[in-house]
Amino acid sequence: MSRLGRMTRRTFLVTSAAVAGGVAFLVRKDGQPVPNPLEPGPGETALNPWLVIDGAGVTIVTPRAEMGQGTQTTLAALVAEELDLAWEDVRVMHGPASASYYNGALLALGMPWKEYAASRWQEAAVGSTDVVARLLGLQVTGGSTAMVDGFEKMRRAGAAARIVLVQAAAARLGLAAERLRTEAGAVIAPDGTRLTYSDLAEAAAGIPPPEDPPLRPASGWKLLGRALPRTDMLAKVTGTAEFGIDVRLPCMLFATVRMNPRLGGPMHGFDAGAARAMPGVVEVLDLGTGFAVVATNTWLAFRAADTVRADWGAAPYPADSPAQMQAIAAAFEDHPNATLRDDGDMADSTGNEISAEYAVPYLAHACMEPMNAAARLDGERLDVWCGTQAPMLVRDHCAAALGLKGADVAVHTTFLGGGFGRRGETDFAVIAARVAAALPGRAVQVTWTREEDMRHDFYRPAALARLRGRVAGGRVTGLEARIAAPSITRQMMRRIAGFAPPGPDKTLLEGAFDQPYAIPNFRVAFIECFLDELAQAAGRDPLELRLELVRPEHAPSAAVLEAVAEMSGWGTPLPEGRARGIAFCHSFGTPTAEVVELVQTDAGIRIARVFVACDPGTALDPGILEAQMTSGALFGLSAAVMGEITFAGGIAGQGNFPDYDALRMNTAPQVAVNILQSGGIGGAGEVATPPAAPALANALFALTGRRARRLPLVHDFAFAL
Amino acid sequence: MAVTLTVNGAEHALDLPREMPLLWALRDALGLTGTKFGCGIAACGACTVLVEGQAARACVLAIGDVWGPVTTIEGLGRPEALAPLQRAWIAHQVAQCGYCQPGQILQAASLLAETPAPTDADIDAAMSGNLCRCGTYGRIRAAIHTAAREMAEG
Ligand code: FES
Ligand code: FES
Numbered sequence: 058m059s060r061l062g063r064m065t066r067r068t069f070l071v072t073s074a075a076v077a078g079g080v081a082f083l084v085r086k087d088g089q090p091v092p093n094p095l096e097p098g099p100g101e102t103a104l105n106p107w108l109v110i111d112g113a114g115v116t117i118v119t120p121r122a123e124m125g126q127g128t129q130t131t132l133a134a135l136v137a138e139e140l141d142l143a144w145e146d147v148r149v150m151h152g153p154a155s156a157s158y159y160n161g162a163l164l165a166l167g168m169p170w171k172e173y174a175a176s177r178w179q180e181a182a183v184g185s186t187d188v189v190a191r192l193l194g195l196q197v198t199g200g201s202t203a204m205v206d207g208f209e210k211m212r213r214a215g216a217a218a219r220i221v222l223v224q225a226a227a228a229r230l231g232l233a234a235e236r237l238r239t240e241a242g243a244v245i246a247p248d249g250t251r252l253t254y255s256d257l258a259e260a261a262a263g264i265p266p267p268e269d270p271p272l273r274p275a276s277g278w279k280l281l282g283r284a285l286p287r288t289d290m291l292a293k294v295t296g297t298a299e300f301g302i303d304v305r306l307p308c309m310l311f312a313t314v315r316m317n318p319r320l321g322g323p324m325h326g327f328d329a330g331a332a333r334a335m336p337g338v339v340e341v342l343d344l345g346t347g348f349a350v351v352a353t354n355t356w357l358a359f360r361a362a363d364t365v366r367a368d369w370g371a372a373p374y375p376a377d378s379p380a381q382m383q384a385i386a387a388a389f390e391d392h393p394n395a396t397l398r399d400d401g402d403m404a405d406s407t408g409n410e411i412s413a414e415y416a417v418p419y420l421a422h423a424c425m426e427p428m429n430a431a432a433r434l435d436g437e438r439l440d441v442w443c444g445t446q447a448p449m450l451v452r453d454h455c456a457a458a459l460g461l462k463g464a465d466v467a468v469h470t471t472f473l474g475g476g477f478g479r480r481g482e483t484d485f486a487v488i489a490a491r492v493a494a495a496l497p498g499r500a501v502q503v504t505w506t507r508e509e510d511m512r513h514d515f516y517r518p519a520a521l522a523r524l525r526g527r528v529a530g531g532r533v534t535g536l537e538a539r540i541a542a543p544s545i546t547r548q549m550m551r552r553i554a555g556f557a558p559p560g561p562d563k564t565l566l567e568g569a570f571d572q573p574y575a576i577p578n579f580r581v582a583f584i585e586c587f588l589d590e591l592a593q594a595a596g597r598d599p600l601e602l603r604l605e606l607v608r609p610e611h612a613p614s615a616a617v618l619e620a621v622a623e624m625s626g627w628g629t630p631l632p633e634g635r636a637r638g639i640a641f642c643h644s645f646g647t648p649t650a651e652v653v654e655l656v657q658t659d660a661g662i663r664i665a666r667v668f669v670a671c672d673p674g675t676a677l678d679p680g681i682l683e684a685q686m687t688s689g690a691l692f693g694l695s696a697a698v699m700g701e702i703t704f705a706g707g708i709a710g711q712g713n714f715p716d717y718d719a720l721r722m723n724t725a726p727q728v729a730v731n732i733l734q735s736g737g738i739g740g741a742g743e744v745a746t747p748p749a750a751p752a753l754a755n756a757l758f759a760l761t762g763r764r765a766r767r768l769p770l771v772h773d774f775a776f777a778l
Numbered sequence: 779m780a781v782t783l784t785v786n787g788a789e790h791a792l793d794l795p796r797e798m799p800l801l802w803a804l805r806d807a808l809g810l811t812g813t814k815f816g817c818g819i820a821a822c823g824a825c826t827v828l829v830e831g832q833a834a835r836a837c838v839l840a841i842g843d844v845w846g847p848v849t850t851i852e853g854l855g856r857p858e859a860l861a862p863l864q865r866a867w868i869a870h871q872v873a874q875c876g877y878c879q880p881g882q883i884l885q886a887a888s889l890l891a892e893t894p895a896p897t898d899a900d901i902d903a904a905m906s907g908n909l910c911r912c913g914t915y916g917r918i919r920a921a922i923h924t925a926a927r928e929m930a931e932g
Contacts, residue, residue: 125875125912286871293876294867295860296812296851300877303811311806354794355815356802425816425824425877425911474814474877475911507817680871684917688874691913714821714909723902725915 107214108136110258114242115140116148120207122446123151123289124476125688126742127681130287132207134280134678139215139273140254143241144280149288151448151470204677205646208738209272216270218261225260226252275675284680289472301444301471304431306500310339313358314488314503315365316347318512319372319707324348326368332361341365342495349492355504372707381704382416385521388541408529411594415524415583416767419702420517421709423717426474427510428485431502432493434459439466439490440500444473446481454483455490477692482515508712516702518543522583528595533606536591538584585640585751586765589758599755600627600639607641613672613735614641614648620670620731625652634658635665638756640748645740647673651690651748653726653756661777662760664694664726664753669745671730674737686745687728693749694726695719698776701769724778781841785810786853796842800834801825803841804850812851812880816909823908826881826888828854833888851880854887863887866925874912882908886922895926 109116117136123129133149136142219239226244227234229252237244243253275282292298317324327348329341338361340351348365352358375381430443432455439461445451448468456466473480489503505513520542527535592602600622608615618641622628625637634657641650649671656665669686676682699718703710711717720726754765757774765773780791783800785808794803804810804827816824818837825836830846855861860868863883873879882905889896889904896904901919910918 125873127874284871286868287873289876290868290871290873291857293873293879294864294883295855295857296810296880297857298876299811300814302815303805305809305811354798354802354806356798356806359818423911425814425822425875425909427815473875475875477911504815507819684871684874684914687916688913691915692911695913713819714817715819719909719911720913720915721907721909722905722915722918724906725913728916 107211108140108218110218110254112255114146114148115142115254116150119149119151122444122448122470122473122476122480124444124446124473124480126685127287127678128204129289130285131204131678131681132211133288134285135207135211136215136218138278138280139212139270140219141239141241144285146242147288204673205738205740208675208677212272213270216272217266220270221261221264221266222254222257224264225257229257229260281677282675283678284683285678287681293472299471300426300474301431301442302426302429302474302502302504304442304469304471304502306431306433306442306502309431309500309502310351310496311353311355311358312349312351312489312492312501312503313355313362313509314344314347314349314492314505315362315367315509316344316513317367317369318709319369319376320374320513322346322372322707323370324367325370328366329364331364335361335364340495342492344488344491349488349503351492351496351501355502358504359506372704374707376707377705378418378703382519382521385519385541385543389521389523389539406527406529406535408527408534409594410525410527411590412523412525413587413590413764413766415522415586417520418700418768419519419704419709420696420700421511421514421702421711421717422475422477422479422517423511423514423714423719424473424475424477424479427505427507428479428513429502429504430486430489431500432486432489433500434490434493434497436497437461437465439493440469441466441486441490442469442471443486443489444471444476444480445483445486446473446476446478447483450481451483451486454487458487458490459494479514484513507714511702511712511717512709514702514709524583524587526587526591526594528591531595531597533588533591533595533602536584536587538587540583585642585748586754589638589751589755590764598628603639603641611643611648613733614643616733616735617641617648617650617670617672620733621650621652621668624670624729624731625654625666625668627652634760636756636760638752638754638759640751640755642744642747644744644747645742646737647671647739647741647744649686649744649748651745651752653694653749653752655753655756655760657760658777661775662757663724663777664698664720667694667726667728667749667752669728669730670733671744672733672735673739673741673744674735676732676734677738679732682732682741683730685741686730686732689743689745690728690749691720691725693746694753697750697753697768697770699769699771699778718778724776783841783844784847786848786850792841794841797840799837800827800839800841800844800848801836804836804848810850810852814877814880816878816881820907821909822878823881823885824878826884826908828884828888831888831891833885849884849887851883854884861887862928863890863921863925866921866928869924870917870921872914872917872921874914878908878910878912879914882910882914882918886918886925889922890926890929894930896922 107118109118117133119129119132121128121132129149133147137147223234223237223239223244226237230246232246236247243251245251289298324346332338332341332350337353337357338350342349350358350362352361375384430441432439432441439455439459441451441455448470452466452468453463456463492503493501520540522538522540525537526533589599592599604615604618637652637654639652652668653664654666656663667690669690671686673682757765780793781796783790783792790808792803792807794807801813801815804813813827813836814824816822820835820838826833827836828849829844855864863886867883885905885908893900901922
């Protein structure tokens with residue numbers, strides 16, 4: 058009981074928000090992105106850490122990891138657009154691949170390594186404070202996404218490089234720079250003389266780049282605004298793309314890890330006698346709260362690990378799902394510790410009051426590629442190979458675990474077989490570093506089984522929401538939302554300051570979770586579902602009510618609602634056994650509206666079609682955006698229909714895809730996407746995920762007359778799966 | 779006792795236990811990492827290869843039980859000599875994270891070998907064992923239809 062007793066203010070984030078007078082809830086007042094506090098400092102664009110020129114041409118170093126979202130392609134296109142590169146010649150790589158290599162290469166272009174490292178670190182830190190801003194401000198709007206961040210920076214990098222390359226050519230040819238033009242990776246003189254960027258790079262490095270190079274207007278773009286062939290596509294369809302799990306090094310050993318499945322619990326001891334006796338097993342290592350088996354191949358490591366008998370200690374949190382939900386519910390008794398928006402008092406509003414409680418479960422990320430990393434310790438130097446969303450944190454956490462300096466660690470970022478935030482953690486890399494430290498000079502790859510991956514996730518937290526609303530005369534006059542969920546203090550501190558211990562967090566309910574993604578989603582899901590309940594109480598059409606709330610606040614948001622209504626034929630009658638639901642969300646700077654259309658079949662309910670309308674401001678690559686919207690919607694629908702991590706005896710009950718599945722070819726809906734462009738740049742990565750669940754829930758009500766108030770929906774509705 | 783495997787046309791004598799799954803023999807012994815590990819229990823399709831042209835889950839197929847020549851994604855086509863399915867995958871820009879795609883492509887190859895002009899229902903039936911957490915199903919479907927047409931035209 059004392060443990061439960063401690064879970065009050067510190068361990069739960071209880072948000073409360075109330076508005077009165079029919080004010081729209083979801084749209085930021087001024088519609089502006091949160092200003093990025095990290096303005097490029099003097100000289101930062103000029104330093105230009107984003108491209109490397111060698112004898113073979115230009116390589117664009119992308120600051121963001123490619124985990125499927127196409128970010129490398131679009132970031133490279135931003136540079137290539139200003140630099141005049143032929144798209145088929147563009148090469149990209151994740152930076153930094155090797156500290157020493159880049160040191161030299163960046164120095165050649167006048168880019169001190171330290172500046173580059175510092176700016177990466179600041180970006181990571183800014184990303185975190187922005188999370189705080191997002192939690193404490195009403196808005197879901199982030200502003201800290203790859204394109205928001207890179208839109209100016211990457212183009213300036215290209216433009217500044219182009220100017221110094223032209224100046225270098227002008228000096229060599231004895232001509233005025235104005236008489237030269239650039240095309241396909243070369244500077245061209247009036248007489249047709251062609252000097253490639255490779256020829257000019259060394260001389261250009263000696264010329265101070267302009268502080269504020271002019272950028273081309275969108276009307277002059279040749280690459281941006283088009284669906285470009287992705288830079289990673291050929292490798293990904295030929296099996297030649299290197300993911301973390303594919304790294305192969307000379308004399309490499311293969312390992313696996315088993316940590317206490319009661320997250321953060323201790324290991325009192327283990328018996329590895331049988332494992333050690335298996336031919337091909339090299340080592341069984343004590344990792345404190347778990348063990349690693351090192352062998353000559355991964356399968357052998359898995360098999361040997363199965364024979365180890367470990368004495369696991371208890372979980373430092375309520376061991377079963379009902380007790381966990383109870384602890385969350387108990388947090389409602391406490392005062393809110395964050396007030397998101399308070400524009401009035403519910404008590405002042407008039408009309409009929411309705412209320413509802415919603416519940417969502419813990420969710421796993423379940424990246425297609427299980428967690429893994431490879432590492433090798435040579436003397437004082439550590440090399441780490443992995444797919445990571447946070448290379449600087451990997452570097453620092455691995456260094457801390459081994460007592461090394463950050464400068465002694467080189468992180469080699471591979472492709473990511475899915476990230477979804479999970480690969481923003483560093484546990485998999487730190488484990489590999491610790492295993493490698495026990496076998497100096499040997500490269501070791503540590504691959505987790507699917508079960509280890511699913512049972513040692515940083516789960517999106519479960520949450521409860523209590524909503525109250527009032528309607529009078531067909532209008533919403535008041536709305537109050539209270540949300541209780543495990544707090545994120547620990548995780549936030551670790552991300553910002555980097556000092557919390559590496560490895561899984563100590564307790565499940567103290568915040569080892571992906572909350573930055575979660576809370577906005579919760580709010581959207583809960584409020585968007587509740588809005589439909591209010592609409593029904595007010596006798597209004599759900600779309601019409603949303604438009605009425607949104608229109609006076611933010612025109613682009615109203616436009617996406619109108620667009621999705623038109624695409625989906627909202628308001629037109631459907632045949633018997635079909636129904637639609639709508640939801641809307643303004644997240645990461647991009648208003649997105651979705652309509653889900655369901656059909657009742659003999660086998661159960663099928664999600665037949667999904668319509669997405671979004672406004673990311675500027676469609677830098679419509680092909681990638683379409684893929685992102687589809688992907689985001691399906692991710693949200695999968696989670697809503699069947700995603701759930703439950704706990705029994707402190708251990709997650711789901712270990713592999715049969716227990717934690719997703720939509721598949723035969724169950725996934727057709728998705729139609731319409732991209733509006735009202736100017737500026739919004740995010741794309743996750744924006745289609747938040748509206749998916751509420752649109753589905755609202756469609757289920759339209760189809761069955763029953764409200765969906767808890768996820769996953771399979772518990773209350775019969776789907777054809 | 780050595781196990782002999784023919785992979786992408788090359789014969790290998792492997793000094794490995796007969797019960798070792800083909801997946802790990804390919805990845806850890808032969809260095810053919812295009813075949814992916816996703817679940818280890820035949821539940822996701824990431825490890826799909828062709829055995830005698832037919833899709834098989836390499837994570838649960840012991841090397842001692844492999845009944846014919848094996849084709850992995852590296853053997854289906856190469857970057858400079860793509861198979862029709864790979865060309866169609868590029869034309870439709872299918873891959874996102876890409877991790878599931880070698881398995882998807884080989885599953886599709888198996889489908890087209892049996893059913894050269896598949897309907898959407900055929901595609902649903904053949905491909906539903908291949909999970910894609912990035913949700914690329916719509917483009918996979920379109921790419922299969924495109925490849926089927928190209929292969930029919932020869
Ligand atoms: S790894 Fe073989 S089916 Fe998933
Ligand atoms: S492309 Fe990422 S899992 Fe399919």
